[in-house]
């Protein structure tokens with residue numbers, strides 16, 4: 001379950017806003033002609049919310065969509081790219097997933113937490129996608 005929650009969080013709020021590539025040759029993708037040398041930015045969050053790929057509830061937070069892995073969650077697995085894609089995919093993705101699971105498990109084993117009523121949902125597209133006004137939480141120690 002914790003893996004699915006992390007996967008769904010990285011889907012809706014991928015920290016890396018764009019994956020960047022340079023066209024090494026003239027390319028034609030569908031009807032689009034891309035000349036050699038063009039810098040291409042793939043907007044990760046848009047790919048992650050496309051209802052054609054993810055279904056009509058594409059903007060809903062639903063970790064269960066990953067119950068059968070990434071291939072089961074969307075029509076085209078290459079549209080799920082929180083860690084990029086291909087030969088230059090994130091070198092630290094396995095470490096990042098383990099770190100996230102360890103930190104979340106440790107926090108959840110000691111605290112119950114909820115969003116503060118002061119929380120304002122304002123994702124900000126900076127170098128990374130981050131909470132524009134922070135994430136104030138109400139923490140309760142479990143024991």
Ligand code: HEM
Pocket residue numbers: 014015016018019020081082083084085086087088089090091092093095096
């Ligand atoms: C949630 C955490 C992380 C996210 C979302 C993330 C995301 C990304 C993305 C989108 C790329 C570009 C991949 C591409 O162009 O296809 C990347 C590259 C990279 N990441 Fe991460 N990353 C994370 C954590 C880490 C950690 C913990 C490390 C190292 C310990 C790391 C090391 C790298 C390196 C070295 C590259 C460059 C790979 C290359 O160009 O060959 N990342 N990351």
